[in-house]
Every structure is written in structure tokens, then in C-alpha cells.
Amino acid sequence: TAPQPWQAIAQRFCSIGSCGTLNQxxxxxxxxxxxxxxxxxxxxxxxxxxxxxIAAEISSINIATQCLEKHNIPYILGKIWTTDGIYxxxxxxxxxxKEQGCLAVDMECSAxxxxxxxxxxxxxxxxxxxxNLDATEWEQRDLTDYGFQSANKYILLALELAIAFGKEEYK
Structure with missing residues (x-):
């Protein structure tokens, strides 16, 4: 069968995002x-x-952790709660x-x-x-104040992970 349009473009995905933390x-x-x-x-x-x-593929988790360890970037593995109903x-x-072991909440991970x-x-x-949803009151942190200060670091990390995704050394 002929490849679908998305098959010609995407062979792997690397996704970066922010989340609300449930375990600060x-x-x-x-x-x-x-x-x-x-x-x-x-x-x-x-x-x-x-x-x-839904579980993440262990091979993808391993690639991510190997890459982060190679660059001495602190990380944690864990369950995410995905909801599209913020309110x-x-x-x-x-x-x-939190009792189910979720570290954070986001809107895209499970999808x-x-x-x-x-x-x-x-x-x-x-x-x-x-x-931060792990406080007595919601600590809203605007991305312009919190995330963008490290945007270059996160973008470079995403690029490094994307490159590592295709390298034989991580397979």
C-alpha cells in the first residue's frame, strides 16, 4: 500500500511541554x-x-534517560495525569x-x-x-516568568533528544 502523508513526514516524535506539578x-x-x-x-x-x-514505550524512556544522564541533567520518571478539563x-x-502516584498534570501526554x-x-x-498544585493554594506560574527563562535549555534538550532518538548508540 502507498504510504500515508503523515508517514512521509514523521518517523519519531519528541515532545516538550510544561505541566502543573503535583509533587513539588x-x-x-x-x-x-x-x-x-x-x-x-x-x-x-x-x-x-x-x-x-496508558504506558510509555520503555525504549523511548531509556533513550531519554540515557541522554539526560549523558548531559548530567536531573530528571525524574513517573506517572502523569492528563486532563483537558482544567477547571x-x-x-x-x-x-x-497524587495518591495514584501522579507527579504532574498536563493536557497532552496520554493523547x-x-x-x-x-x-x-x-x-x-x-x-x-x-x-504548583502541591501547595495549600494554587501557585500559578506564568510561562513568561517561569518557563521562558529556561526556554533555550529546553529547546536544546529537545534537539539533543531528537538527535539521540535516531542514533544507534541509544538503541
Whole structure:
């Protein structure tokens, strides 16, 4: 069969994003590498079978951790809560997700994992903590104040991971 248009373009994905941290002490000043995601959004259900959680591919996790270790960049592996209902992030639900082991909350991780699985295309994701939901009050951190100060570092890291993704030394 003829390749689909997306097949001619994408063979691997490297995704960078910000997230709200649910465990500030564990994630502070570290890159977060998702190992799985709780599926509390609508997109992933269009691509793979129903389920509460989706796992990241271990080979992609290994590439990311090897690359971060090579460059002495602190990181943590863990579960992410993906939701597209930002105003549904209630105190009770935040508590429940923390009890389930989630380090952070974002809006894309589980959907990205599902699409990559559906298309059989590997994906490396990494996140940096912005908003802190692990406090008595929500500590909103605007990306212009918090994320952009390190934007060059994150972009260079994404490029390094993308390059490493194709190198034999990480396979």
C-alpha cells in the first residue's frame, strides 16, 4: 500500500511541554519523563481501546534517560495525569491523582502516547514543572516568568533528544 502523508513526514516524535506539578519536592528543578499517563481526556479514546492508563514505550524512556544522564541533567520518571478539563482539577481529584502516584498534570501526554501507539511511531516526551498544585493554594506560574527563562535549555534538550532518538548508540 502507498504510504500515508503523515508517514512521509514523521518517523519519531519528541515532545516538550510544561505541566502543573503535583509533587513539588520530587519534581523541582528536574525534567519529568512520563512513564505512563492517566487518561482523563477525550482524544486518546479515539485512537486506542478504553482504559484508565496508558504506558510509555520503555525504549523511548531509556533513550531519554540515557541522554539526560549523558548531559548530567536531573530528571525524574513517573506517572502523569492528563486532563483537558482544567477547571475540573478540584482539590479532591488532585488528592486522588497524587495518591495514584501522579507527579504532574498536563493536557497532552496520554493523547500523544495513544496517537503514537495507534500510528506505531515512537515518541519521547519530557515535561518541566510550571504551576504548583502541591501547595495549600494554587501557585500559578506564568510561562513568561517561569518557563521562558529556561526556554533555550529546553529547546536544546529537545534537539539533543531528537538527535539521540535516531542514533544507534541509544538503541
Amino acid at each position: 519536592s520530587a519534581t523541582e528543578n528536574k525534567i519529568i519523563i512520563p512513564t505512563s499517563a492517566i487518561r482523563d481526556e477525550g482524544t486518546s479514546y479515539h485512537y486506542i481501546e478504553k482504559g484508565d492508563e 475540573r482539577e478540584t482539590l479532591n481529584l488532585i488528592k486522588k491523582r 500523544s502516547l495513544a496517537i503514537a501507539k495507534f500510528r506505531n511511531i515512537p515518541i519521547i516526551q519530557f515535561l518541566f514543572g510550571a504551576d
